[in-house]
Amino acid sequence: xxxxxxLLSASNLTKSYGGVRALDTVSLELSTGETVGLLGxxxxxxxxxxxxxxxxxxPDSGSIIFEGRxxxxxxxxxxxxxxxxxxxxxxxxLENLTVAENIYLxxxxxxxxxxxxxxxxxxxxxxxxxxxxxxxxxxxxxDLSNAQRQMVEIARALSFNxxxxxxxxxxxxxxxxxxERLLTIVDELRSQGVTVLYVSHRIDEILRIxxxxxxxxxxxxxxxxxxxxxxxxxxxxxxxxRTEAARRSESRVAGEAxxxxxxxxxxxxxxxxxxxxxxxxxxxxxxGLVGSGRSEVARVIFGIDRPVGGEVTxxxxxLSLGDTLNTIKKGVFLVPEDRRNLGVILDFSIERNITLxxxxxxxxxxxxxxxxxxxxxxxxxxxxxxxxxxxxxxSSLSGGxxxxxxxGKWLAKDARCLVLDxxxxxxxxGARGEIYDQIDALAKQGLAVLMISSDTDEVxxxxxxxxxxxxxxxxxxxxxxxxxxxxxMRLAI
Amino acid sequence: MLxxxxxxxxxxxxxxxxxxxxxxxxxxxxxxTNLQNITRQIGMYGILSIGVAVVVVTGGIDLSVGSMCALxxxxxxxxxxxxxxxxxxxxxxILAIGGALGWLHGILVSRLKLQPFIVTLCGLLLYRxxxxxxxxxxxxxxxxxxxxxxxxxxxxxxVAGMSTAFVLxxxxxxxxxxxxxxxxxxxxxxxxxxxxxAARYAGVNVLRVETIAYVIxxxxxxxxxxxxxxxxxxxxPSSHGSYYELYGVAAVVLGGFSLRxxxxxxxxxxxxxxxxxxxxxxxxxxxxxxxxxxxxxGFVILIGALLEKAFQxxxx
Numbered sequence: 001x002x003x004x005x006x007l008l009s010a011s012n013l014t015k016s017y018g019g020v021r022a023l024d025t026v027s028l029e030l031s032t033g034e035t036v037g038l039l040g041x042x043x044x045x046x047x048x049x050x051x052x053x054x055x056x057x058x059p060d061s062g063s064i065i066f067e068g069r070x071x072x073x074x075x076x077x078x079x080x081x082x083x084x085x086x087x088x089x090x091x092x093x094l095e096n097l098t099v100a101e102n103i104y105l106x107x108x109x110x111x112x113x114x115x116x117x118x119x120x121x122x123x124x125x126x127x128x129x130x131x132x133x134x135x136x137x138x139x140x141x142x143d144l145s146n147a148q149r150q151m152v153e154i155a156r157a158l159s160f161n162x163x164x165x166x167x168x169x170x171x172x173x174x175x176x177x178x179x180e181r182l183l184t185i186v187d188e189l190r191s192q193g194v195t196v197l198y199v200s201h202r203i204d205e206i207l208r209i210x211x212x213x214x215x216x217x218x219x220x221x222x223x224x225x226x227x228x229x230x231x232x233x234x235x236x237x238x239x240x241x242r243t244e245a246a247r248r249s250e251s252r253v254a255g256e257a258x259x260x261x262x263x264x265x266x267x268x269x270x271x272x273x274x275x276x277x278x279x280x281x282x283x284x285x286x287x288g289l290v291g292s293g294r295s296e297v298a299r300v301i302f303g304i305d306r307p308v309g310g311e312v313t314x315x316x317x318x319l320s321l322g323d324t325l326n327t328i329k330k331g332v333f334l335v336p337e338d339r340r341n342l343g344v345i346l347d348f349s350i351e352r353n354i355t356l357x358x359x360x361x362x363x364x365x366x367x368x369x370x371x372x373x374x375x376x377x378x379x380x381x382x383x384x385x386x387x388x389x390x391x392x393x394x395s396s397l398s399g400g401x402x403x404x405x406x407x408g409k410w411l412a413k414d415a416r417c418l419v420l421d422x423x424x425x426x427x428x429x430g431a432r433g434e435i436y437d438q439i440d441a442l443a444k445q446g447l448a449v450l451m452i453s454s455d456t457d458e459v460x461x462x463x464x465x466x467x468x469x470x471x472x473x474x475x476x477x478x479x480x481x482x483x484x485x486x487x488x489m490r491l492a493i
Numbered sequence: 494m495l496x497x498x499x500x501x502x503x504x505x506x507x508x509x510x511x512x513x514x515x516x517x518x519x520x521x522x523x524x525x526t527n528l529q530n531i532t533r534q535i536g537m538y539g540i541l542s543i544g545v546a547v548v549v550v551t552g553g554i555d556l557s558v559g560s561m562c563a564l565x566x567x568x569x570x571x572x573x574x575x576x577x578x579x580x581x582x583x584x585x586x587i588l589a590i591g592g593a594l595g596w597l598h599g600i601l602v603s604r605l606k607l608q609p610f611i612v613t614l615c616g617l618l619l620y621r622x623x624x625x626x627x628x629x630x631x632x633x634x635x636x637x638x639x640x641x642x643x644x645x646x647x648x649x650x651x652v653a654g655m656s657t658a659f660v661l662x663x664x665x666x667x668x669x670x671x672x673x674x675x676x677x678x679x680x681x682x683x684x685x686x687x688x689x690x691a692a693r694y695a696g697v698n699v700l701r702v703e704t705i706a707y708v709i710x711x712x713x714x715x716x717x718x719x720x721x722x723x724x725x726x727x728x729x730p731s732s733h734g735s736y737y738e739l740y741g742v743a744a745v746v747l748g749g750f751s752l753r754x755x756x757x758x759x760x761x762x763x764x765x766x767x768x769x770x771x772x773x774x775x776x777x778x779x780x781x782x783x784x785x786x787x788x789x790x791g792f793v794i795l796i797g798a799l800l801e802k803a804f805q806x807x808x809x
Contacts, residue, residue, distance in 0.1 A: 304694070328696040342694045345687045347755065356684055357696040360677045367677055409695060 037210035085157030147178030255280030264310030269472025285463030331416035343406035400431025500749030536658030544713025552754025557616030562734030595711020599704030634727030686754030
């Protein structure tokens, strides 16, 4: 076998967002025709690395050599011309167009001003044959299964003569048989000399198809494995960070159960009943990989989604599931993950946002301007929201202060249980500490706090007990004494 | 403060300029008769437009108000004149029918998730057809029949030198102003218009709030329909109220509301309505061919939208 040729060599890539270093002097070497698994926990820097390679993000420093030549700043266009294609997690196929129209979107063959349908379909057939895909070029994409759509995306990448195909969690929304079919396609690509960078949490898949693995932890390279070293155990070791964050020194005292979730089955994972309880005065953490069904459970508790089955009670009273107004009346509140679209109304002032859930509590039909302003002032002070006036729109605040507003609107009401979904995502370190202090204070007041987080450090430091979710179910529970990154990662994967 | 009412101040400035220009070109503009007449028009169209404004705040639209004026007008005339029903029954009845139709629009939009444009476009067609059908396509009205003078006064009379319709408009303006800008429901209306999902996550009863907006529009249309009917005195079911929905939407848009919802003030609609009627008056007083009536309106709204964009860029 000939010496494999270097296709891409990226070195010392560094990228910071605000004060947060997402990538720290990361290097990546890829040779022609190999399949490399890229691994890392949530927030380890995989997405940032991919975005740099496909030209969506410009690194602060570092260099990229592609096929022996130094490449300047990448843009999506340049990256595509070089032969780098990304199959994204969420597919971008246009449903109303056919397979062929999707693959050649924007570069359709023409005869004069008219679409040349014949060569469009013929060209597409060639690409589909390369992948041994049994789909007609003229099938509308909306008639295809998830897996087939994904393969259309791969076909599109091939039609650009892609030399490097990056797949970002390609099997996360596929069934097992569909996933298997996709893995066969990846093998097919390799046999045709296409390099594949395969990003996945699923170690089994990596072991099945990758020739090598590259791991990232906290934005840094944390080990490359090849050949015999590529074992499940070694891979897990390589993605667990070595540093353990400092624990919260004092422990809280948990009382009786307040929020009890029994056999809740969400529409996304109807076969995985979830049961747990959150006690008075405790912060229960829920962690797990993105897509493991954590937010779905939160939405059921808050009454946004109706579950397939199951029951939730607060202090013994059942919540009427699917009825957010009733849930709020019972004192169970949610700070959603999507802060900008669901947590706050960006164009509304701080005052209006904070008082939105409670203006009607005063009873009368007319808003007491003074009452409303003093309520907002209390929360602004309580949460140290940094603003010039309470009348400025929330959109003008930093992410951390927006999150404080999203939290503050519930603190103005009587809470029994607070569900926080990724409460510090995109929040700077200062505001993060203030939010943690607030959560601690709430727990001490006797609230039951449920904190969903992908940030292992946050879960380790802030929670009294942690549930690890995996594929829709509770994979395990870790008490404070048994909490470690290692234990969490083992359950999550 | 200045920035907050930027749109309204801009509109006021345009209105003042147009009025001064009009007075210079034809002093008749300020004559008592003309003012009486123009304020009456402002009153009737204003009540209609304010209802539309409440719906637009939620991100919806109401295209049915013109046809509804025809249907309610015909029903009222037939009830009073042909069936000889007492006004104390007919007038509240008309308002109730207006509210009920609005409620129906609201349910279709909020619970059944139909698009407001489609729902109220169907209303526009349906009510026009219904009006013509119940009236057997004949004009209905009060003619010289006696006994309705007090009611006619609502549309044609005056109170303390101001036309009654204008006084009614002021009352409706104050009520809706308090509703939009001072009440809990008002805050919820704007929240739903800005981001209905986030409003839902904050515990706003989005379905109820949306429905109420259409009910308010329906009741306002009912009030306007009564005034228009007595004003014209004869209601031709095939043409009465034609294009009124466009007057409503035009006034609201001119008044600084965004059709995406969540924006606009009562002062804005009032200024919008006044400007539209002054422009109508301008066409008459300056001897502009009346065929250009709508064209002038369209032109001014376009200029207004362009000015607004220009100011927005400057402010940003």
